[in-house]
Amino acid sequence: MASFLEDASHELCFEREIFFNPNFSVDHFVCEKRKAVGLEQLRHDLRSHLKYLQECLVELINNDYTDFVNLSSNLVGLEKYIGSISLPLNKLRDEVSEISEMIDATLQETEEKLAQRQSDRQLRGKILLAIEVYRGVQQLPKDDEAWSTDLVERTATQIHSLSSSLERCRDIALARKSGEVMSRVRQRLEGYIEDHLLAALQNHDEGQLQHVLQVGVAVDRVAFLEKFYSERIVKPALEEIVSERVLREVLSDGLFNQVVMFVTTNTSLLNKCAPPEYNFIPNGVFPVFVAMAELRIPILFSLTSATMFHVRYNEALRFLETLEQHMSDQSVQIFRTSESYRTFMARWSTGIYFQLRYTEIATNFETALLQGNEPFGKKQTLLNVTENLYKQIGYCWSETVYIAELKPRFLRLTVQLLARYTSFLEEYAGQSHPIGELSALTLFQAAADCHEISAESVCSCCDAHLRPAEKQLFIECLSESLHRLADCRERLALAAVQLLVQLAQASVKQISDIPRLYRRTNRDIPTAPSAFVGAMFKPAFNCRDSTSGYWSVAWSALIARGIAEAFLATTRDVLDSVRKMEDSLRRLKKGKTNAADAQGVSDDDKIRLQIMIDVERFGQLLDELAERPPCYNDLFELARNQMMNGVQGGK
Numbered sequence: 001m002a003s004f005l006e007d008a009s010h011e012l013c014f015e016r017e018i019f020f021n022p023n024f025s026v027d028h029f030v031c032e033k034r035k036a037v038g039l040e041q042l043r044h045d046l047r048s049h050l051k052y053l054q055e056c057l058v059e060l061i062n063n064d065y066t067d068f069v070n071l072s073s074n075l076v077g078l079e080k081y082i083g084s085i086s087l088p089l090n091k092l093r094d095e096v097s098e099i100s101e102m103i104d105a106t107l108q109e110t111e112e113k114l115a116q117r118q119s120d121r122q123l124r125g126k127i128l129l130a131i132e133v134y135r136g137v138q139q140l141p142k143d144d145e146a147w148s149t150d151l152v153e154r155t156a157t158q159i160h161s162l163s164s165s166l167e168r169c170r171d172i173a174l175a176r177k178s179g180e181v182m183s184r185v186r187q188r189l190e191g192y193i194e195d196h197l198l199a200a201l202q203n204h205d206e207g208q209l210q211h212v213l214q215v216g217v218a219v220d221r222v223a224f225l226e227k228f229y230s231e232r233i234v235k236p237a238l239e240e241i242v243s244e245r246v247l248r249e250v251l252s253d254g255l256f257n258q259v260v261m262f263v264t265t266n267t268s269l270l271n272k273c274a275p276p277e278y279n280f281i282p283n284g285v286f287p288v289f290v291a292m293a294e295l296r297i298p299i300l301f302s303l304t305s306a307t308m309f310h311v312r313y314n315e316a317l318r319f320l321e322t323l324e325q326h327m328s329d330q331s332v333q334i335f336r337t338s339e340s341y342r343t344f345m346a347r348w349s350t351g352i353y354f355q356l357r358y359t360e361i362a363t364n365f366e367t368a369l370l371q372g373n374e375p376f377g378k379k380q381t382l383l384n385v386t387e388n389l390y391k392q393i394g395y396c397w398s399e400t401v402y403i404a405e406l407k408p409r410f411l412r413l414t415v416q417l418l419a420r421y422t423s424f425l426e427e428y429a430g431q432s433h434p435i436g437e438l439s440a441l442t443l444f445q446a447a448a449d450c451h452e453i454s455a456e457s458v459c460s461c462c463d464a465h466l467r468p469a470e471k472q473l474f475i476e477c478l479s480e481s482l483h484r485l486a487d488c489r490e491r492l493a494l495a496a497v498q499l500l501v502q503l504a505q506a507s508v509k510q511i512s513d514i515p516r517l518y519r520r521t522n523r524d525i526p527t528a529p530s531a532f533v534g535a536m537f538k539p540a541f542n543c544r545d546s547t548s549g550y551w552s553v554a555w556s557a558l559i560a561r562g563i564a565e566a567f568l569a570t571t572r573d574v575l576d577s578v579r580k581m582e583d584s585l586r587r588l589k590k591g592k593t594n595a596a597d598a599q600g601v602s603d604d605d606k607i608r609l610q611i612m613i614d615v616e617r618f619g620q621l622l623d624e625l626a627e628r629p630p631c632y633n634d635l636f637e638l639a640r641n642q643m644m645n646g647v648q649g650g651k
Contacts, residue, residue, distance in 0.1 A: 242292040256319035282335035443496035448550030450489035501562035507536035526610040529617035556626035
């Protein structure tokens with residue numbers, strides 16, 4: 001439309017395209033043009049624009065009118081044509097729907113007939129099978145017919161064969177009657193089996209026992225025979241064994257041994273003759289024992305004493321292992337997955353047992369921690385708390401405490417013990433310690449213990465119970481505490497070094513007493529080192545000798561440097577003081593000194609000579625302790641220069 005508006009745009013006070021702007025505002029437009037041209041002119045221009053738009057609209061309609069008329073002409077009669085086509089289509093649709101319904105009805109009828117035919121066929125098969133079962137049942141022995149070995153085996157085979165057929169046609173009345181007959185024959189056969197099983201066991205008749213057990217398999221009476229054996233043989237025997245009286249007299253190990261003896265005596269023949277379908281120990285013996293133990297001797301599983309519980313639990317495990325030795329591999333698998341086995345193991349409260357042991361071990365270890373870091377009597381370089389750590393870890397894995405089922409918990413407890421030991425030493429390293437040789441020695445021993453504790457030393461306590469993969473994972477769990485121990489070792493050693501240096505400083509201060517000893521005392525010229533020089537090294541030598549197997553050269557170097565620096569600082573102060581005093585006296589006595597005085601050795605020279613002798617001895621002691629630190633050279637040069645300058649000044 002914009003092309004129609006271009007012709008007359010110059011005659012108006014506004015551009016015609018302004019109305020196409022999406023942001024066009026009437027109020028803003030009127031306000032703006034009112035100020036520019038006035039309302040009259042704006043109204044005139046808007047009317048002109050409206051008239052122009054109307055003309056354009058008419059022109060557009062005229063341009064498309066011909067096409068519109070042609071389209072209307074073409075559409076005339078279209079509805080009639082559509083109606084003529086829809087009639088046959090609707091008819092065809094109705095016919096198709098009718099045929100589809102007929103087909104669906106036919107299909108449904110066919111399916112129903114096929115289903116009925118299938119049902120009739122199945123019913124016919126069941127009837128024929130029921131007739132066959134009935135004929136087979138007629139061949140079974142009558143109620144008054146006596147049993148013979150051949151008859152029993154033949155009857156067992158027939159019942160086994162007829163039973164599977166009977167299950168498939170049980171809803172037929174004839175089959176139900178046949179089932180009743182088979183039940184009576186089976187009951188008679190069960191009675192025969194019971195009597196002959198007892199007779200075979202009493203007479204140790206392997207042939208008869210094999211015959212009876214095979215018949216039991218044939219008539220699907222394996223579980224029945226196991227239960228019968230349990231009720232008639234096992235239960236009476238175990239009632240005499242499983243009692244509080246027997247438990248008091250022979251203890252748990254004796255009770256278990258009596259049960260094993262019964263199993264050995266009474267099941268060996270069964271295990272030898274029984275087909276693989278039978279599992280007399282898992283299904284006939286052990287369930288009876290577990291039920292009686294729970295009912296008659298619950299004290300067997302009690303936890304009144306952790307030590308007694310451990311003994312009984314291990315005896316119970318050995319009892320189970322012994323029973324498994326009397327079973328085949330297949331029976332062992334059945335035994336371990338049986339309900340009675342799970343019940344028996346669940347009665348042993350190993351979780352509560354661990355809590356008792358945990359409390360015992362933790363209490364003992366915490367008691368050792370409260371006693372502090374005291375040297376262990378048997379080894380001078382091993383602290384009591386470290387010895388107790390190894391003792392408690394070893395106790396965890398000892399034969400009198402450890403239970404294989406609790407291996408993960410004992411591993412975690414071992415890690416916790418080491419972590420607690422590490423925390424204790426970290427706290428100890430951060431404490432303030434009294435200045436003394438014993439405190440330093442204890443710190444060095446603690447540092448030595450930190451060095452000696454390793455993954456291998458901890459694992460040595462439990463190697464016998466760990467597989468290689470488990471050991472590797474265990475070492476990874478210990479790594480954090482071992483890293484902390486390594487850091488703690490440095491802190492402990494540094495604290496010990498600082499104590500020895502502080503202890504030596506008390507002797508170093510005695511250097512300040514040398515001027516007092518020689519000034520105006522008329523003492524002889526010094527020839528031996530002062531006693532305090534050896535005293536300042538004595539604590540360090542004692543600590544080194546006490547921990548000789550664990551002493552680190554780095555510790556000696558730190559001690560030597562600390563003492564040497566303190567010795568240097570004090571010596572420098574003393575020599576400076578001596579020099580200043582000497583200068584003052586020299587100025588006071590200037591011109592008054594006689595010839596005799598000039599030729600003698602002054603008190604200050606004696607002081608410097610004593611210090612020089614002490615420095616030389618100090619160097620010798622440093623050599624015994626460690627390499628001389630760099631500051632010793634400064635000390636030696638200082639003492640020598642002061643002595644030389646004093647001699648020259650005297651001359």
